[in-house]
Amino acid sequence: MPDVSRTHLVLIPSYNTGERLFSTVEAARAQWNPVWVVIDGSTDGTGERLQxxxxxxxxLRVSILxxxxGKGAAVLxxxxxxxxxxxxxxxxxxxxxxxxxxxxPAFMQASQDRPETMVLGRPVFDASAPLLRVRGRRVSNSWTQLETLFAGIGDSLYGFRVYPLADLKSVMEAQPWMRRFDFDTEAVVRLxxxxxxxxxxxxxxxxxxxEEGGVSHFRYGRDNVLLTWMHTRLVIEFVFRLPGLLWRRLRGAPPFQP
Known part of the structure; x- marks a missing residue:
């Protein structure tokens, strides 16, 4: 059984994941303590069983909404x-x-070594990855690189990450977005x-x-519209931030500010 951490926890949002939720939680618990799960209005009975x-x-701690x-709202x-x-x-x-x-454990250790950073998973795909999803990810990554002035974000959509809690909570509570599928990308840009x-x-x-128990709530039309709207907002805001960002870089100061 892993030792209890007082600073770092695993947070798993879940919506109608079915049986796959239990193997995911068991695998996470085998590696870390504590693990928290937020059941986001599921109707498949998984919340009660997990409790x-x-x-x-x-x-293991379970909260039921x-x-x-949406994923972002459950994370918040x-x-x-x-x-x-x-x-x-x-x-x-x-x-x-x-x-x-x-x-x-490796991601948590990286965060503990540098707690001021966000530790981001950079996905390594196998043959199971849908080509349309991989290509769409490249588009999102390109926009994210522009919006952050090439800050070094390896992937904008992969949700396996360690966040500094106070920073993430602050940026989420400062505006009404990041509550659904737009959460992962907007989180790294704003951070x-x-x-x-x-x-x-x-x-x-x-x-x-x-057949393997996979469940996906991604909808190509709906969620790509959401991502397009998100990147439109972020690019517009980036344009307004750009003069100050460049000035701070010329002065050798940290390039971004709240």
């Missing part, structure tokens, strides 16, 4: 509870089995603007088939 598991596992609010709920409990960093991972639980530097670590990602 039963948590009753006999002090390293009555209504589905967890951030508020984690900060109230005294934690300083959270590792977010998806509940559908795509992320490598065995790398949790870069805040001066949080990225540390990139390669990590495999696996797209599970339905």
């Amino acid at each position: 039963t598991m948590a009753a006999s596992d002090p390293g 009555r209504d589905n609010q 709920h967890g951030l508020r509870e984690a900060q109230a409990a005294g934690f300083t960093h959270v590792l977010t991972m998806d509940s559908d089995g795509q992320h490598p639980a065995d790398l949790i 870069a603007w805040r001066g949080v530097k990225p540390v990139n670590i390669d990590a495999p990602v696996k797209y599970l088939t339905a």
Whole structure:
């Protein structure tokens, strides 16, 4: 059983993930303590079953939101509870089995070594990755590089990451976005603007088939419209930030500010 961390926790948002949620949580618990799960209005009964598991596992905590609010909203709920409990960093991972639980200790160690940074997974794809998703990711990454003036973010969408809790909570509470599928990308852009530097670590990602218990709530039309709107907003804001950003770089000061 891993030792209890008082500063870093694993945070897993989940919406109707089915049986795959339980193997994801078990894999995370085998690597880290504590693990918190936020059930985002699921209707598949997983929340109640996971609460039963948590009753006999002090390293597992489950929060259930009555209504589905989106991944970012579920993460923000967890951030508020984690900060109230005294934690300083959270590792977010998806509940559908795509992320490598065995790398949790390495990511946490990287964060503990440099707590002022955000530790970002840089996905290594295998043959299971849909080509359309991979190509779309390249487009999002290109926009993110521009929006952050090439701050070194290895990937804008891979949600296996360790965030400084106070910084992430602050940028989320300062504006109404980042509540759904736009969370992962906007989080790294706004944290870069805040001066949080990225540390990139390669990590495999696996797209599970339905036969393997894979569940995806990504919708190409709806979510690509959401991402396009997000990048439009970020580029406009970046243009307004650009003069100050360049001036600060010329002075040798940290390039970004809140």
